[in-house]
Amino acid sequence: MESKGIDQMLSMLRASSAAAGGRVAEGQNTPAGGTDFAQVLQASIAQVSQTQQQAETMAANFAAGNSTENLHEVMIALQKANISFQEMIQVRNKLVSAYHDVMNMQI
Template structure:
């Protein structure tokens, strides 16, 4: 399983989350939801799902009898779906950013 593209995408998403976190306003102080922390938490969950699936896959490949193929496949699919969802969120954020930057002031 080639994870270079996944790692690159996660790096880009983390950089975006860090940039959003450094520019956050008083939304959390006013009792609102803190978008940067929500995004960072989502990125962390996606990363953990990817790492867990990869570890299970390696355990199965090495012949560990505690890991069965069904669990490996389910975890790989869950990790894949969560990553695809994060990519779609990133695409929407980029699109929204471009729309805002193209607005006439």
């Protein structure tokens, strides 16, 4: 179960990295003009949201006493959600910084 999620996350990171570099990731079709930044950003935000929802569900199930959830799996899921959220915040900070740099440029 965990390796599927990790493989999916690695696949998404590779696709995002390829999109950022202007390359086409394996098995992806891109428009003739290149990659759409808004779609990449939206997909990344959706992935972070899904990771957080999954971690919250696992934590709620564990707190309710469901025997299907192990403490270490819940803690790992919560840490993954936290790390992905922190990464998203750093990307946002870089985007805001770049926006301010562009807006402060003299023409």
